Amino acid sequence: MRRNRIKITRIGLVMIGLIAVCFFFTSTGQADDHRKGKGWFEREGHHRPSLFGKDDEGNETAGQMAAWLLVAANLPVVMSVLIKWTNKVVPMGNGLKDVMARFNRFQKKHLMRLHYLINPLVLGIALWHWLSSRCRSTALPEWGLVMMVALIALGLIVKYRLCPKPLLKSVYRIHTQPLVLVAMVMVLTIGHLIVD
Numbered sequence: 001m002r003r004n005r006i007k008i009t010r011i012g013l014v015m016i017g018l019i020a021v022c023f024f025f026t027s028t029g030q031a032d033d034h035r036k037g038k039g040w041f042e043r044e045g046h047h048r049p050s051l052f053g054k055d056d057e058g059n060e061t062a063g064q065m066a067a068w069l070l071v072a073a074n075l076p077v078v079m080s081v082l083i084k085w086t087n088k089v090v091p092m093g094n095g096l097k098d099v100m101a102r103f104n105r106f107q108k109k110h111l112m113r114l115h116y117l118i119n120p121l122v123l124g125i126a127l128w129h130w131l132s133s134r135c136r137s138t139a140l141p142e143w144g145l146v147m148m149v150a151l152i153a154l155g156l157i158v159k160y161r162l163c164p165k166p167l168l169k170s171v172y173r174i175h176t177q178p179l180v181l182v183a184m185v186m187v188l189t190i191g192h193l194i195v196d
Helices: 002-030 060-089 094-132 140-160 165-175 178-195
Strands: none
Touching: 060 094, 060 178, 094 140, 140 165, 140 178
């Protein structure tokens, strides 16, 4: 019991730290609503021409599609993690734990297909978004894209067992590590807030 409390405390502190860092970096951009510090946050000519030849502010539709599809594709995973965590940590009766475990098996059986199908689609849309709009002011969106490519590649390796069995367990652990997903989302969010 004591080990669980220490583990929960550590995870909580890490999450609070990540959220605090996210708010620190995003608040500086949002606090500039009078545009007095505009020169620091948004420089003229900071957008590079896209590979398609036009200098535009970006294809927002592709970015919005990628973001919402990323949420939809990973919703079954988030629900599964939350249900498992709730069953471990929150004191509940056996009946409610059993109902939640059955619901988790049901949703994983039927919704994980979305995870497998939509995430590669998200990658394609995110690459299209990146190709149609790149920015010189920060490289964080590109780092987020690299993290997304890595996560999806690891997921495909796990799904189709494309590596030796001893290595597969390590690949699975990296792919299913929640902090990697949180870090990717934070890097993408902070990068896009800096760009905007």
